């Protein structure tokens with residue numbers, strides 16, 4: 001699909017392939033800065049969601065005292081159970097929605 005778009009910088013018409021990364025043939029400025037900003041915002045939101053979803057599991061250090069290791073193992077068990085339940089619900093929701 002080929003179209004042309006008026007360059008927001010120099011005002012000349014330039015070939016545009018609907019790609020947000022397309023640049024003006026005359027002044028080499030971005031033809032669709034809004035699309036690029038939108039794309040970046042979406043990317044940032046995705047990164048943030050990934051960060052929120054990732055759970056830092058407790059690390060068991062072999063140098064820890066036996067009772068520290070014991071409680072860490074219990075905590076880790078709860079974390080794994082929690083993640084399993086969340087995954088199960090996500091799977092269930094996906095199943096019901098489909």
Ligand SMILES: [Zn+2]
Nearest residue numbers: 007010024027
């Ligand atoms: Zn231009």
